[in-house]
Amino acid sequence: MTIVVTGATGRLGRHVVAGLRAKLPAGQVVAAVRSPEKAADLGVEVREADYDRPETLDAAFAGASKVLLISGTEVGRRVPQHQAVVDAAAKAGVTHLVYTSAPHADDTSLVLAPEHKATEEIIRASGVPFTFLRNNWYTENYVQPAQQAIATGVLTGSAGRGRVASATRADFAAGAVAVLTGEGHEGEAYELAGDVAWTFDDLAAEISAIAGREIPYRNLTADEHRAALIEAGVPAETAGFVVALDRNIAEGTLAGATGELRALIGRPTTPLGEGLAAALTEA
Template sequence: MYVVTGATGQLGQLVIEALLKKVPASEIIAAVRNVEKAAPLAEKGVQVRFADYTNPQSLVIAFAGASKVLLISSSEVGQRFEQHKAVIDAAKQVGIELLAYTSILNANQSPLALAQEHKQTEAYIAQADIPAALLRNGWYSENYLAGIGASLEHGVMLGCAGDGKISSAPRADYAQAAAEVLTQPNQAGKVYELAGDEGFTLEQFAQYLADLSGKPVAYNNLPESEYAAVLESVGIPAGFAAILADSETGASKGGLFDDSKTLSQLIGRPTVSIEASLKDAVAK
């Protein structure tokens, strides 16, 4: 039995789609906070169980009978570690064979503030002495695709990543990797640095967008504080705006680049390039 936490989230849904190509639906448990939202998964034959990262007992019940658990990291920055800790404790209590955890690229040396709770979680997994595999995911291409409408409208893309390269891949590629790790044998103790095959700078991204759309788009690199202020001005909460700006500064220091091609090796094909993702997004 395979458990996917956060199964109705953007990554979780894709992981279940990937798992359904490998194992019967009856062997998949979607652990979710909102059972009604998971109705489409239940219709496919997936077992849907209530599980809340802040409710430890619900996790123990949800994991009953499972052999492998995918812990998809919480989206609640600042509360992640305690939530992850509850999942790890529950997984250990029920005696799972493997815990796979979606961490962050090069977590042990990442300059990104976002890495801190991932480091704490990885350390707790080691301390818990539980069989585990670390899926250190790089940036999702969707993180930048979401803003192309505004960039096309204003003819400019804002950021603070300088000339730092970003090795992104679509969520679906990372989801397939998670499904591979869950279903392959002998994964305990493995650490995967997962990222897109090719890196790009945000200036290159803006140029790709301009070429594909036929509209002028320039990249304007700002100081981190100014970029954070811009994000706040469009409605992003101050704390999260600061995290996003810090992440781009981290990219300028190499924090979001990896050329090992571990992800493509794991999924058995090249990762989807940012140009291909942009082409699809512009066509829509």
């Protein structure tokens, strides 16, 4: 068995490779990356795989029985990039394609979902046996807001009382490893999330505990939030995305603490405060 992990030098991919190495001989794991020189420390075979250069993908997937497609990071370009990966996996005779998708990708208003929905459709149409890992939000995504809150004394947003069932990248990576090394996961779409869906008041409380002083959450209107982000130096397009995501959170799109990740990894997911503290230390 050969398992190929795409995006293996990314922050999620590195956790997946380490998890696979803990369970399998290193010779069964391949890191498929855009820049091979950045993967020398992974301890596994490294192959070039550039989503934008389909000609690199045939060699990257040669002999692969399973492929983990970690979704690309370039919003707006991911559908053709993922199409190239799926085509190459089908051509290589891959028997299990695992894809990191978004919560309820086929039926949600989540701003990030359309490209994931399109990719899931491409994978289904390919005929390659698949598993969709519909990952909720990463706890680490709140490092920058936490740093800003510690610097200013207040956490701001526009998510209201909306909840986020986040987990750490290590938690989600463990879920991917469980699927890649287990049996019976073909055809499944797992809604993966942390055990607890927290509010931004909860997030502020955890930041307060880390900082050693009270840092409240101040809920803003969407326009106020956008203006505050831009004033803080966030590009207008990014600010618009953050505000749209907070609107989604207020609508409940990330609130599903399903328990499916806990079941896959056989342990509780990392608590918000613990995961955030570790991420801040590493930042």
